[in-house]
Amino acid sequence: MDFTIPRHVEAIAHRVRQFVEEEAIPLESELLRSGADLSVEMVQELRRKARAAKLWAPTMPKAWGGMGLNIQEIAPVFEAAGRSLLGPLAIHCAAPDEGNMHLLHKFADEVQTERFLVPLAKGETFSAFSMTEPPPGAGSDPRMILTRAVRDGGDWVINGHKWLTSNGLLADFFIIMAVTDPDAHPYQGTTQFLAPRETPGIHILRDVPVMGGVDFGGHVEIRYEDVRLPHSAILGSEGQGFMLAQSRLGPARLTHCMRWTGIAQRALEIATDYASGREAFGGALTGHQAVQWMLADSEMELKIGRLLIHEAAWRLAQGEQARVETSIAKVQVAETVSRVLDRCVQICGGRGISRDLPLSTWYEKSRAFRIYDGASEVHRMVVARDVIKRYGAAEQG
Ligand SMILES: Cc1cc2nc3c(=O)[nH]c(=O)nc-3n(C[C@H](O)[C@H](O)[C@H](O)COP(=O)(O)OP(=O)(O)OC[C@H]3O[C@@H](n4cnc5c(N)ncnc54)[C@H](O)[C@@H]3O)c2cc1C
Incomplete structure (x- = not known):
């Protein structure tokens, strides 16, 4: 490597x-x-x-x-x-424009590229990826998608209920995951559609209020009601929705890790700066071993996270799917970021809780990272399956 x-x-x-x-x-x-x-x-x-x-x-x-x-x-x-x-x-x-650009760059045809990707790449438009549904629809288990697209002549008509669609307040177009063949396994019976915002039937119900305050572009709840799209709105091919989602989400998980590592690194610098200048019990906070260990653990965990990101990115660059490596990086980095931010708030005391520093906002906003693009438990499930497949068989054999 x-x-x-x-x-x-x-x-x-x-x-x-x-x-x-x-x-x-x-x-x-x-x-x-x-x-x-x-x-x-x-x-x-x-x-x-x-x-x-x-x-x-x-x-x-x-x-x-x-x-x-x-x-x-x-x-x-x-x-x-x-x-x-x-x-x-x-x-x-x-996110989510960066992941959507990656997806379109890989799978959009010439017409879709001109219409959707080029303006997005130039920053003239915004986009959204609409997969998650409120219960009883698809969340951690995307195979539970209830949104349906039904053929009507040369068109497709989409009906469904989605939520937590990031950027939905601003998006000029939505990438909608919908079941097109309910008789097939969802991995073969689901399709992605490109829907311009002005398409009749796209009803934005609300911006879902989330921990950490308002996020740019929001995370909206949407009702798709008789949304009629031409066959040419399909991204990739009919029935390829899951394959496309996997090619989008693999790298997107890593890019979340990269960006959040930047926040955690800056938090560590802020906390170290505070601890160097702040005195308690006869000396700087950096002189107390409990503080030193919080700084050291944060530094070590961030370094591990970067190496895991590099390994998964290297494998993706070689053309591998790197599913397990991506899951390992996602869990480790999401949990590292949570721990580092928690320690940094602690080290900065009341100032850490105040809004004078960005730490409290990052602490709140970072919490979602352990849930979106796959909750830690789901990624552990992926890792565990691999462990069991490799070592379980050997044990029995
Ligand atoms: C800020 C934010 C932005 C988002 N943006 C988007 C977006 O742009 N587009 C989009 O489509 N979605 C988006 N999501 C949705 C996100 O991907 C889902 O929230 C996530 O996939 C989890 O689904 P769920 O919320 O339905 O949780 P559920 O499926 O209800 O799961 C709840 C919890 O159950 C546990 N769990 C689930 N499965 C297992 C298992 N196998 N083993 C053990 N425990 C398990 C986990 O702890 C999990 O957190 C966003 C979410 C957030 C919070």
Whole structure:
């Protein structure tokens, strides 16, 4: 395995980090102070600056203004962007648009590419991926999808109920997972559709309020009611929905890990800075072993997380599915981020709880990472199946 970061990628990551320091973090502080929500105009202004600095869309082809980096190369770049929650939005590598761009880049036909992907890659539009349904529909077990698409002449008519569709408040189009052949196994009977926002029958019921306050673009509940789409709205082929979802979610899980590692790393720096300057019981907090161990454990766990990200990214870059490695990285990094942020809040005491620092907001917002794109328990199930398959058979044999 080769984890060498090419020099040109290191240079990009360095520039992204500087951009985040100079442009994103001042706005982040301003929003923390005022309690205001991030507006579309603020994001567009950040994006204008990012494009001007030639720090745009790391995963997209250079022909569309992107940086053309592969899954391994983006790790340090996404981590640098992730040092502020505004960084990925600024340089256009935030979820869910980043995962949707990856999906479209792989599977959209020429017409779909021109209509949906190119404007998205340029930052002219927003997108959403609509898979999860409220009970009794699909959540952790995506095979339970209830949303149906039924053929009607040359069209498909979609009916269903989804929720937690991120970016749904702003999305110019939705990628909808729906069952097209209820008699087939869901892995062969489910299809993805590209639905422009203005399609009649897309009813946004509400933005679901979530822990950590308002998220840019929201996480909406939607009723799809007789949403009529032409056959050409199918992404990939009929019945390929799960295969496409897997190709989107594998890398998307890793990119979440990369971005959240950036936040956790910055949290560690903030907490260390506080502990160095704050005195208690006759010396700096950094002189107390309990604090030192919290710092050391955080540093060690972040390092383990990065190595796991690199391994899974390396395997994906070799053309492997890397399902188990991606699951291992997702669990480890999501839980590491939770632990690191918890320790950093603890080290900063009352200041950690206050909104004077971003730690309390990150602590709240990061909690969802142990649930979305597969709860930790579900990824452990994937890892356990692999362990049992490999070692269980040997035991019996
Ligand atoms: C902030 C946020 C953004 C999201 N964005 C999107 C989006 O853009 N598009 C989209 O389609 N979805 C999105 N989701 C939905 C997310 O992917 C689901 O919440 C997740 O897949 C879990 O499904 P569920 O909420 O229905 O949990 P459930 O399926 O009800 O599971 C609840 C809990 O049961 C446990 N559990 C489940 N299965 C097992 C098992 N096999 N073994 C042991 N325990 C288990 C886990 O602890 C799990 O957390 C988002 C969610 C959040 C919180």
